Amino acid sequence: MAPGPGTGSLPGDGKVGVWGRRRAAGSAPPLARFLLPGLAGGAVGPASRPAPRRQPPGQRAMSADWFRRRFLPRGPLPAPRPPRPRASPVPYRRPRFLRGSGSSSGTADASRRPEARPVRSPVRGRSLPWNAGYAEIINAEKSEFNEDQAACGKLCIRRCEFGVEEDQEWLTLCSEEFLTGHYWALFDGHGGPAAAILAANTLHSCLRRQLEAVVEGMVATQPPMHLSGRCVCPSDPQFVEEKGIRTEDLVIGALESAFQECDEVIGRELEASGQVGGCTALVAVSLKGKLYVANAGDSRAILVRRDEVRPLSSEFTPETERQRIQQLAFIYPELLAGEFTRLEFPRRLKGDDLGQKVLFRDHHMSGWSYKCVEKSDLKYPLIHGQGRQARLLGTLAVSRGLGDHQLRVLDTNIQLKPFLLSVPQVTVLDMDQLEPQEEDVVVMATDGLWDVLSNEQVARLVQSFLLGNREDPHRFSELAKMLIRNTQGTDDSPAEEGQVSYDDVSVFVIPLHHQGQGHSSH
């Protein structure tokens, strides 16, 4: 059952790639091929240097020293050895809310044929929070397992208890015993399904814990300077007011910390079970009249209204985060081990380019300029390729996400993890201000959908479907299924412009009407 890393992934297709066999730009790359460790006949496994027993918690102990210890050890690294699993592997599964929804082809099915891939969604009668719709489809033989995962549910935030008497007194002033919200999440795995499964099992717990750690600050109109509510300085409320700190900033902070905590959990769990892999994470959380969308990776959420399409997330890829990634390589050139060049060129350079002036960009540049090509510019580029083909260190198509702690460039000790961020970008939708109408929904989906359909195409499909299906109580589920069928090009509603997705695709459709208004969502 233990999925091998990157099993069967097609070059340039999955998130973890093989060095572009696409139109090669001339000479061979300095590194023979870039594959996931473990792919090349098992000879190269993830390095087994034991990770520090206590990884640093997200926002507290992490320091530059820690970064240096973790990623810039002195002296040569020990040769990577296969890991010695100390725990059983993470079992493969589909989302819990799909239980009873039918065919075995939803789980791993070796005999699955592409044309037989079914669109799966929860059984009628099992309703998701806010009557949200969900549907998924497994990829076309790209990997044995569906590497997407999903989770959703109610989020119950308990109040922490204080030991000090005066704090106790303050606590009793607040009437609510719990804060409740809702949670929807999509995880798009790469290099195996394990990280996405762990994220689906874990992230909501991390978020609950992080929210509980600050919930005392969330019940007041404005977060108090001191979590205890005590005023050490009489003008503390004024300082908080001047900084413009609002309750939603605590939720954003909690989401940022939860993603980091979850990343650490995944790192420990994968190391213990001897597995590898990573995943993107896209999360929507409703809390106190607001909808928070947190994104780390290349999934996407959009708001669709009758006359509006609004992106609620942006994608994090080697292309969109070029300057951050190049800057890190500028600061720590050791991370490239002399094998890659930090600079961006329109194509891989070759011997004939030596001495010529060619277009290039460095970390501090938004524009382009020309430089005289030196020998070191012929190295493989830190970021290479465009659009869906863009790869970090020839290996990875996303620049934020969870996991990948052991991921290295094939046949080298060059790590990907230092360049990856687990912290999400969070956008906030104020439901009270929005005054959602009957057909207003949030569509969340993994990149398999967005590779084939634009925001506007999805919005048109959503708008016309909902207008034509006003009475169906299961219409959001049907809408999610319809969107997925539109990526397959085989249905009565074929993919527009003839594009077809061979990737895993997972979709949530979250209706906003009558939801989340007032100060305690239900």
Place this chain on the structure above:
Amino acid sequence: MAPGPGTGSLPGDGKVGVWGRRRAAGSAPPLARFLLPGLAGGAVGPASRPAPRRQPPGQRAMSADWFRRRFLPRGPLPAPRPPRPRASPVPYRRPRFLRGSGSSSGTADASRRPEARPVRSPVRGRSLPWNAGYAEIINAEKSEFNEDQAACGKLCIRRCEFGVEEDQEWLTLCSEEFLTGHYWALFDGHGGPAAAILAANTLHSCLRRQLEAVVEGMVATQPPMHLSGRCVCPSDPQFVEEKGIRTEDLVIGALESAFQECDEVIGRELEASGQVGGCTALVAVSLKGKLYVANAGDSRAILVRRDEVRPLSSEFTPETERQRIQQLAFIYPELLAGEFTRLEFPRRLKGDDLGQKVLFRDHHMSGWSYKCVEKSDLKYPLIHGQGRQARLLGTLAVSRGLGDHQLRVLDTNIQLKPFLLSVPQVTVLDMDQLEPQEEDVVVMATDGLWDVLSNEQVARLVQSFLLGNREDPHRFSELAKMLIRNTQGTDDSPAEEGQVSYDDVSVFVIPLHHQGQGHSSH
């Protein structure tokens, strides 16, 4: 004539500040006061460690090693000594195009009284590029000199010559011998006027040089992979096309490089003349039918049309660049010399806060969270204060600009320069797409204007003035003067909401109608 650094600057008023005497948040700061070196009775001058003879050119030789050598020397730093000037000081002056515009009060005038401060603009008959309007006013006794500077003119870009025959042949295919554009620039100095004067004297030359270095790439429809135009790889045009590299990216790259080059020139010149100081830079350049606005600092440019107000720049301050600055301190904690804390709190912490959980933010956080206060959190914050009071290392109100190579936190060797960027953010206005109408203008001004008037207030003043003054050939100059009078609260058109600017204020009003269209501006 040599201006002393920060002469007479009021605490919290100028860009270089004194540690906030504003509502103090409790205990005294660990460093007695933060002032410009040289301000405290001349005992402390700028450090005289000789800079490397050849500073690294902008985008080429600069490396992490260089950064470490420059900013992170091993062992204790030599104590700062007064500089030994090797060149005469930069003479004070007003912009050249103000010559003949009258009163001696426009130049430094010790007997100047606040109520006598005149609004200056070019004499009638001297027209600026595109018939742009300009006006300025000196601050209300904040400093002896007007620390703002301005420059404008025609930008003539010559073609480089190639030595190789085949390149020559390619060159002759292009009919234009020169590219011409126009240039408007505002520089807001701090710590003395020298850096702003040098920038006004120098930046346009740097830009011309940088543009001339890539002009061969600008004459083609799309920049060629090789500057020579030779195709080393047959599909080179396709690679450039796929990356979406356009002519305007070369201009953006040239602006980025020019700012960096100018910063290096200023560093050398100030060191040679034993002067100090820095400045912001806001530049508008028209070239081939586009208007480029490059900004490093807290000046601002907006587009005003009959029914639209569009920001063309954003400000770079310790607040807006918090995460970048905190991250640098996270990577190089040595830069804080144990005297500052990287973390942001709503106010300066004090002894009573120890052990309490208080609101905080670190470099990776957009949201806020709570942390338990430790002793190191009581240090003075890397970034402190809000809005106009926000200061970097208790000293500087801007985070991008030119100069400040010698700037240190008072009585310490802690340098500001590592945290400052000279690279601007560039926005592009496509004049062909815009189809400018009669009343469409760009308003560029130093922060003195924007501290008192919002974008919308300026837009309303501009719109109503231009509607009422359609025939006056000098109306853009009159408009610039009117805007400045609106910051003074003494005119017949007093500042709205009773706000008055005591800062230097400089304004360009650039009319867009009939300008810049077609592929060679005039």
